[in-house]
Amino acid sequence: MSEHAGRRDPHLAVKREVLVRYLDVWTPAALRSHRGATYVESGDPDFVVDAFRVFGEFADRLDRHHLDVVIVGAAVDPAVLRELGEPPAGLSVRSVADPENLAVAGPMLAHLDVVEDSALTEPDVWRLVASLARGKAHEVLLTVPAAEQATDHRSRLGAVGLAYVVTVELVADDGRAQLLVFATGDTRHLATFKDELWAADEFAGIRYRDPRDAERTLVDISLTPHLGPLRRALLAELARRGSCTVADLQQHALFETIYRPADAIGALTSAASAGAITREPEKGRLTPRTTVGHREDHRQR
Template sequence: MSERVERRDPHATVMRELLVRYLDAWTPAVLRSHRRATYIEAGRDDFAAAALRVFGEFADRLAGHDLDVVVVRAEPLTAALQELSTPPGLALRSVKDPADLTVTGPLLAHLDVATGAVDEPAAWRLVATLAPGKAREVLLTLPPATAEEVTDHRTRLRAVGLPYAVAVELAADDGHAQLLLFATGDHKHLVTFKNELWAADEFAGIRYRDPRDPEHALVDISINPQLLPLRRALLDELARRGTCTVADLQQHTLRETMYRPADTVGVLTSAASAGAITREPPKGRLSPRTVVSPRP
């Protein structure tokens, strides 16, 4: 009789990859410009281990810095995690109550509500406590939410100083979904995160969905994703504004959708060719200064 192979969790697979990809960019940026930083992991031990492995790859840059890794858990740290915290400049500790945390300097916190690692009220209290300050960022996984609830989430994040955010549902093949919410005070970091979002494993069994897309369209993970949800969002925004520049709509794409600013040009080029919008100048490649309007 063959052994039963445990099926991997597609949500965990994609989330862990996104975390590693983003930490690969976040860590050198923080160490280059700050002497002290904090990473908080309120999730599974394998996520903490993945983060520690990333930090270990930058051991040569940790000299002269203080990188504090805080794991939120009721039990003592496992020996496996403790063995990964060897580079000088890296400190690893655990806390039972997130309310006990105090942080100075840049912060990135991964708070996993969807799997019960931390409950939602505690996660939002932690965001409200820790987000105010320079270079603070949060990555949350939450239960699926309605468009109105996502708007409320983003309002709460803006209120604590994190105006740049992306919300995207991770939908598994079996229909189970989780909401990913990343927020930062730096628009460049949001661009970086979105680039990693679309570079994740396309074969993990996860598709993306914009929770504010009225059609609830599922989109395959791809470097060149299907853009119909973005087309709907941009045409709606253009109808609301009347006239604006391509740069204006690129900012809307960045701040209000799950797509990247670069995806905007492809959508608008196609819409102009189809006669759905007008543009000025009428010919040539679209640039950030090109003015677009809805077709009368």
């Protein structure tokens, strides 16, 4: 067992589960690349253990491909790796004390957490992201202290080619919050990450909060989450547009909120039932082709 395994910090528990869930999807897809793939890690040793356990599940694929694991900012504790046994063929591990000129090959996922036991500061992480992000199929999963500059984080990531970003606050029962940031250049991977985000353990003592939600509503982790913040966001976007298709608002949910496109159907169905929006056709289930419109005389309660 890792020396950190006894910790019960709910933030760490949720971050570990989200990382493992996404790695389960990312790893087999990345290993299809003929160039090999790269996983970059910094932070709590438990993350290293979790990642290696996932990679071990794909030992048969690693035998025919290559995955380079890079630990940045500090050397890998040999005791941590000994717990996991002999690494499968095709998996290499290296430590980089100074990531200034770190080179990566193939699809790359960088998991960088400056809240846990990281040797990197937040400025270090942003410099590293800027150098790593410029490349095809490069993605980052970050955890930084919660702050009001989440919009600035999105701008920074967009400037280095990671156009699709979700930022979500992880808020513990005692009010302590951390900001989880995922950024990619692939809309499908953004949708996949959100699926895994909402599939995390709902009993872990953490709730989500959208940094863009003016009412700062806390939402329980669930496959069928409370949709109040999403409904407000979609009604505000619909007021801006006047009218659009449900598909347009599903895209807005994907790109601009912590929710999934499928959640938009539920939020808009509720809004239509309450008379908050118009719809065409007037009856039947909402579909991506349904046109919805802003109703100016409706007052939200």
